[in-house]
Amino acid sequence: MPTILPPFLKPGDTIGVVAPASAAKRKFTALGLEYLRQKGYKVKTAPNLTRGKFFLAGSDELRLNYLEQFLRNDELAGIICVRGGYGLIRIVDKINYQALATCKPKVFVGYSDITALQLALLAQLGWVTYSGPMVASEMGQNISEYSANWLWRMIASQPYPIELSNPEGQELQVWRSGYAEGPLIGGCLSLITPLLGTPFLPSLKGAILVIEDIGEKTYRLDKHLQILRLHGVFDQIAGLIVGQFTDCFPKNPARSFTLDDYLRNVLRDYHFPVITNLAYGHVKQRLTLPIGVRARLTTEPPQIRLLGV
Numbered sequence: 001m002p003t004i005l006p007p008f009l010k011p012g013d014t015i016g017v018v019a020p021a022s023a024a025k026r027k028f029t030a031l032g033l034e035y036l037r038q039k040g041y042k043v044k045t046a047p048n049l050t051r052g053k054f055f056l057a058g059s060d061e062l063r064l065n066y067l068e069q070f071l072r073n074d075e076l077a078g079i080i081c082v083r084g085g086y087g088l089i090r091i092v093d094k095i096n097y098q099a100l101a102t103c104k105p106k107v108f109v110g111y112s113d114i115t116a117l118q119l120a121l122l123a124q125l126g127w128v129t130y131s132g133p134m135v136a137s138e139m140g141q142n143i144s145e146y147s148a149n150w151l152w153r154m155i156a157s158q159p160y161p162i163e164l165s166n167p168e169g170q171e172l173q174v175w176r177s178g179y180a181e182g183p184l185i186g187g188c189l190s191l192i193t194p195l196l197g198t199p200f201l202p203s204l205k206g207a208i209l210v211i212e213d214i215g216e217k218t219y220r221l222d223k224h225l226q227i228l229r230l231h232g233v234f235d236q237i238a239g240l241i242v243g244q245f246t247d248c249f250p251k252n253p254a255r256s257f258t259l260d261d262y263l264r265n266v267l268r269d270y271h272f273p274v275i276t277n278l279a280y281g282h283v284k285q286r287l288t289l290p291i292g293v294r295a296r297l298t299t300e301p302p303q304i305r306l307l308g309v
Contacts, residue, residue, distance in 0.1 A: 022085020
């Protein structure tokens with residue numbers, strides 16, 4: 001299946017805003033929508049952005065209906081999720097991908113729980129999507145200049161080839177040396193592992209896998225890494241990029257195994273290159289990553305370069 005890069009956004013385009021997982025707070029949603037308008041875009045909103053029940057922005061049927069409406073609306077140049085939370089894993093297998101295949105691909109932005117949908121869109125349709133800031137989560141809460149610059153550079157211009165660069169003072173770390181080139185695939189680790197063995201995860205053969213997460217207990221992170229090992233993921237990938245694992249490890253390292261401990265355990269029998277400390281994940285200063293484009297990873301010096309499709 002060919003990998004498809006959607007047309008880049010341009011001023012005056014209409015951006016749809018959806019809530020396929022959890023609902024967002026009204027205040028932050030309103031501020032985020034105004035941010036998009038001030039950037040020169042028209043905005044079309046799904047009715048369930050700030051309404052839902054418990055941790056879901058409405059029933060599975062309602063969220064699926066709005067999501068498909070927006071994905072199939074060719075008047076929209078892009079879609080940005082209002083927030084993540086939880087809920088995509090409940091509906092990712094119910095999406096009518098056959099119908100979407102006849103639609104015009106569009107810029108699609110989100111992260112966290114949205115990872116499940118982004119991987120499914122790549123696996124089923126070959127669509128490149130963007131793991132990046134969302135409307136209420138970042139745009140409505142004083143998105144950092146660094147994060148904003150990387151978002152718009154990726155979705156509103158033709159940036160390729162481009163080298164990813166961390167914020168000043170935050171250096172990429174070489175965990176294992178080497179060279180790799182392949183499709184950049186990944187996102188939130190705890191949303192990747194449930195898709196293993198399903199048709200909603202793209203092939204990881206020869207891929208550069210990128211992972212991050214938030215709020216996972218340390219033993220659960222170990223479990224997710226072991227699941228990747230048991231499924232043979234580390235036998236397939238060409239390289240690994242480790243982003244930020246926010247609020248996962250205690251400040252006192254004597255109280256827990258460290259991320260380095262887990263990596264040394266799970267990767268000890270493999271030889272592909274590994275770069276850590278990428279400014280990517282649930283952090284204030286974050287890169288936007290196009291999931292599905294080709295990437296090149298080198299380690300002397302550490303460098304991640306995105307090549308396009």
